[in-house]
Amino acid sequence: MLKNYIKIAFRNLWKDKSFTLLNLLRLSVAFAAALLLGMYAFFDLSYDQFHENKEDLFQVYYSEQTPDGQELATSMPVPFAPALERELPNIKHISRYISDHALNLEEGKELDLRLIFTDPEFFEMFSFETLRGPVDVLKNDSQISITEETAQRLFGKTEVLGERLNLLVNGRNEVFTVGSILKDIPVTSGLRFDAAVNFTHSPNYAENVDRWDSRNHSVFIQLSADTTPEALTQSAVSFNNLHYQGNIEDLKRDGAQPNANGNYLELNLLPFKDIHFADFKGDYLKVSRAYPYMILGIGLLILFIAGINFVNMSIARSAQRLREIGMRKTLGAAKKQLFFQFWSESVWIFLIALLLGIGLSLALESPFRQLFNTPARLTDMSSSTLVITLLISFILITFIAGGYPALVLSKLGTLKALKGKLDLAGKNRVRNALMVVQFSIAIVLISGTLVLGKQLDYMRNKDLGFNKEQVVAIPLNGKRTNRQNVALLRNELAGKPGILSVTASDNNLGLGKDGSTYFSRMGFDYKGRGVSTNMLVVDYDYPETLGLQLKEGRTFSRSYSGDSLSIVINEAMARELQEEDPLNKQLIIDDSIKYTVVGVLKDYNFQSLNKKIEPISLFMKGDWDLYYAFVKVAPQNMAQTFESIEDAWKRIEPNAEFLGSFLDENIDRTFKRERTMTTIISSGSLIAIILSCIGLFAISMLVVTQRTKEIGVRKVVGASVAQITFLLTKDFLKLVGVAFVIAAPVAWWLLSQWLQDYEYRIELHLWIFLAAGLLAVFIALFTISFRTIRAALKNPVESLRTE
Amino acid sequence: MLLQLNHIYKWVKQGGKRVFLLNDISLDVEEGEFISIMGPSGSGKSTLLNVIGMLDEFQEGEYIFDGEPVHSLKEKQRSKLYKEYIGFVFQAYHLIDELTVYENIETPLLYKNIKSSERKALVADMLDRFNIVGKKDLFPAQLSGGQQQLVGIARALIAKPKLILADEPTGNLNSKQGEEIMELFKELNAEGVTIIQATHSESNAAYGNRIIHLLDGSKQLQP
Numbered sequence A: 001m002l003k004n005y006i007k008i009a010f011r012n013l014w015k016d017k018s019f020t021l022l023n024l025l026r027l028s029v030a031f032a033a034a035l036l037l038g039m040y041a042f043f044d045l046s047y048d049q050f051h052e053n054k055e056d057l058f059q060v061y062y063s064e065q066t067p068d069g070q071e072l073a074t075s076m077p078v079p080f081a082p083a084l085e086r087e088l089p090n091i092k093h094i095s096r097y098i099s100d101h102a103l104n105l106e107e108g109k110e111l112d113l114r115l116i117f118t119d120p121e122f123f124e125m126f127s128f129e130t131l132r133g134p135v136d137v138l139k140n141d142s143q144i145s146i147t148e149e150t151a152q153r154l155f156g157k158t159e160v161l162g163e164r165l166n167l168l169v170n171g172r173n174e175v176f177t178v179g180s181i182l183k184d185i186p187v188t189s190g191l192r193f194d195a196a197v198n199f200t201h202s203p204n205y206a207e208n209v210d211r212w213d214s215r216n217h218s219v220f221i222q223l224s225a226d227t228t229p230e231a232l233t234q235s236a237v238s239f240n241n242l243h244y245q246g247n248i249e250d251l252k253r254d255g256a257q258p259n260a261n262g263n264y265l266e267l268n269l270l271p272f273k274d275i276h277f278a279d280f281k282g283d284y285l286k287v288s289r290a291y292p293y294m295i296l297g298i299g300l301l302i303l304f305i306a307g308i309n310f311v312n313m314s315i316a317r318s319a320q321r322l323r324e325i326g327m328r329k330t331l332g333a334a335k336k337q338l339f340f341q342f343w344s345e346s347v348w349i350f351l352i353a354l355l356l357g358i359g360l361s362l363a364l365e366s367p368f369r370q371l372f373n374t375p376a377r378l379t380d381m382s383s384s385t386l387v388i389t390l391l392i393s394f395i396l397i398t399f400i401a402g403g404y405p406a407l408v409l410s411k412l413g414t415l416k417a418l419k420g421k422l423d424l425a426g427k428n429r430v431r432n433a434l435m436v437v438q439f440s441i442a443i444v445l446i447s448g449t450l451v452l453g454k455q456l457d458y459m460r461n462k463d464l465g466f467n468k469e470q471v472v473a474i475p476l477n478g479k480r481t482n483r484q485n486v487a488l489l490r491n492e493l494a495g496k497p498g499i500l501s502v503t504a505s506d507n508n509l510g511l512g513k514d515g516s517t518y519f520s521r522m523g524f525d526y527k528g529r530g531v532s533t534n535m536l537v538v539d540y541d542y543p544e545t546l547g548l549q550l551k552e553g554r555t556f557s558r559s560y561s562g563d564s565l566s567i568v569i570n571e572a573m574a575r576e577l578q579e580e581d582p583l584n585k586q587l588i589i590d591d592s593i594k595y596t597v598v599g600v601l602k603d604y605n606f607q608s609l610n611k612k613i614e615p616i617s618l619f620m621k622g623d624w625d626l627y628y629a630f631v632k633v634a635p636q637n638m639a640q641t642f643e644s645i646e647d648a649w650k651r652i653e654p655n656a657e658f659l660g661s662f663l664d665e666n667i668d669r670t671f672k673r674e675r676t677m678t679t680i681i682s683s684g685s686l687i688a689i690i691l692s693c694i695g696l697f698a699i700s701m702l703v704v705t706q707r708t709k710e711i712g713v714r715k716v717v718g719a720s721v722a723q724i725t726f727l728l729t730k731d732f733l734k735l736v737g738v739a740f741v742i743a744a745p746v747a748w749w750l751l752s753q754w755l756q757d758y759e760y761r762i763e764l765h766l767w768i769f770l771a772a773g774l775l776a777v778f779i780a781l782f783t784i785s786f787r788t789i790r791a792a793l794k795n796p797v798e799s800l801r802t803e
Numbered sequence B: 001m002l003l004q005l006n007h008i009y010k011w012v013k014q015g016g017k018r019v020f021l022l023n024d025i026s027l028d029v030e031e032g033e034f035i036s037i038m039g040p041s042g043s044g045k046s047t048l049l050n051v052i053g054m055l056d057e058f059q060e061g062e063y064i065f066d067g068e069p070v071h072s073l074k075e076k077q078r079s080k081l082y083k084e085y086i087g088f089v090f091q092a093y094h095l096i097d098e099l100t101v102y103e104n105i106e107t108p109l110l111y112k113n114i115k116s117s118e119r120k121a122l123v124a125d126m127l128d129r130f131n132i133v134g135k136k137d138l139f140p141a142q143l144s145g146g147q148q149q150l151v152g153i154a155r156a157l158i159a160k161p162k163l164i165l166a167d168e169p170t171g172n173l174n175s176k177q178g179e180e181i182m183e184l185f186k187e188l189n190a191e192g193v194t195i196i197q198a199t200h201s202e203s204n205a206a207y208g209n210r211i212i213h214l215l216d217g218s219k220q221l222q223p
């Protein structure tokens, strides 16, 4: 029996080659797309999930009730972690964490290492496997732990326990002994590093070791299994009252309101497994897996559309097999047997399509990884949830998409089937509903593409308040001190063609090629109130080089002595100070050093565009370090000028990698997520549209065939080509219309939710959705026009003869 | 007695009124009979055959087949009954286009869950008997109408039914082919198979040993 089914299935598939091919094409494209999107989504979801202790791991953050509302901070003072572990119960492990860079000074070629400063317990908390050496290697202050890959890079081998490593760490030369070798950091780890040393080596450790008012690192904590984060928050209240007494009193004095728990300052824990999905918005914490789930959703939608198509086609085509069904029934076939026969035919198609789809996705894997900038691999996922999800959705889709038509067919009455009459009225309703769903999905995806594209465009082209086109930022990763290198760079470039000015600061704009992000904030009292500001250490000519607009006063200048006690602030800072005229106001910061405001800059977007512009203060302190040089170039021959900058850097630091890039590239890099999402949604909608079109085309073909006689008769009695085309088209257009009415509000809601994340965003206009709807209409019209116009043009005698 | 119809009525509602397709039909059929149902087109011949073949329902009356009251049987038992005892031959042959001659003939056996070796033997016998061994791997489209109808009859006979229902089996054939089929029916009948055929050809009807005349769903006493 089974053999017989298989035989018939393949003969049927073979007989209708074009249909089978169309089906296979559609389904395998859908499977491949779903597979790749699923891979991407599951990869994203698997971030940081490999830690065995993940249920008990947390990052500490504080929520502070300021008069302007809640502020969240993840940065902790150096004595915090040891005190917390000492004074509170239920803390199994705790470790401080700073991610930095260091330069390996061995053998001419300087290699840049991602170095972390952390506590010995770090490797007991997190599952970064130690291959050689003790797990608590960092207990020994002079030892360093490196990954296999790093060992290979530094020494050309991995058996390097006991080797010495000479590193330049924050301008200091330090020698470490390799104490342990780690397995390479998993690709799904959010914490990434090449080497780890004890936290005591962190910048300014000695000065900060007892200071509660200077915060510069993250703190991770592992709770004992029998406690909850809420319990820790509760038990930390008295800890906070003790150690942050001054801060709490200031908050009360400034008129802040306590939070729901009655606290002005509260220790909170963010589950470590959520960190990849967490976004600290400044005033609240948003943990959302919407992004990977949305991508997964798009994959499922594509499968869904392919499934819908399949159902529609199968039902529509079943007319051709009615006789067979009737015949088989008179020969004694039971419903069950017929169902199984038709269902198994679908299963074959699905199975072949799945195999083709897997092949296709493997073939497209590497372009996909490039396009979407993901290290995910299909082969990495073979054992994971992806396979299970894939299997479940495969079974579901064969059951539903293959089973429904089989059910409809097997239930037909024998005589009706034999006469070749299919009662299509009810089935047409199902078909129409499915087409509406399909079009709705397409419209939602098209409007998503339009809105995302527009938002991305907007952010790219937005005037950020500084010149991003003409300025090159160069991470200072040389062997000399950064100040020396800035001076050398100034000299090298002075008078070179195309170079307009050179400056430096301690922070980049956007995301540079060095991949580091960093911010520096401080709080102080001003006129009896707590205020806070971002800090930026700059060199001369900073505002001029960056093209920042001066609102009033002056910028730092070589003609004034004592500018190391001057500061330049932005408008937001002036508002923070509540000063109409902030010029010459004195701020007492940092142990009673008096700074004078000499200038006010117009607000500019020094942070990402999903944040409001915050207060910032520019300092010019000769003894504070600078990390980035900025060079403004003339708009002509920019590529050439860029090369001359690179050459200059190579002459100064022949062994350091040149990581300079234009600021607009840096800004663009910060939109990675938006870009990926736009690419995914637009390719998703493209696939959805193509699939819908193939389905629509096939359906229009069938409808036209079904109505051939009617068309002929109508033409004989005098209908024009246009009238006939309209007659055939209007039913489809109605469906698109209904789909639009359903899809537009859904798309509106989804997209406005998404835009909420951006402080600077485009407005949603009705026309976007109308455009998406119209596009769907045009695509539908175009697709069906092939068949309808041909049918309408046909000689009626011919159409009638075919009956 | 093979089957008995007692006062069968079948109607459809049209505009609130009953239109009778079968009107008070009673009929006894003994095993071994060869009955021809005659009547003009639209008189209800096919409807009657379908009712006898249990493909169609009726509203009133009793139908007893081989001692079983068909009118009160469940669908499952009914289909078991006809799978066992009834074979159909159609005017339009109704072969399955995707299957070869061999496979078409084999299909009823598949639905009766007969073992593969036994199936092979039965189909081989049938091919032999109808002289179509050479055609066994051809598809219906590659056969003439007469050959297709032969396959249709072979398929109806393969499960060894007691009763063959033939709805205008020669309707699509030329007269020579038609005669051959009728001769075949006569032979089968001589071997003991009960046959009921619908026809509107006098000469074909004459092959039967009893003729029933239908008009507008009613049995006529005399043509």
Ligand SMILES: Nc1ncnc2c1ncn2[C@@H]1O[C@H](COP(=O)(O)OP(=O)(O)O)[C@@H](O)[C@H]1O
Pocket (backbone or CB within 6 Å): B012, B021, B039, B040, B041, B042, B043, B044, B045, B046, B047, B048
């Ligand atoms: N399902 C039905 N609904 C309405 N009328 C029917 C139906 N089936 C058959 N008829 C009508 O019943 C009459 C008898 O049909 P049929 O048995 O096919 O006649 P015959 O086979 O003698 O040509 C015809 O007039 C036909 O139109």
Ligand SMILES: [Mg+2]
Pocket (backbone or CB within 6 Å): B045, B046, B047, B167
């Ligand atoms: Mg008839």
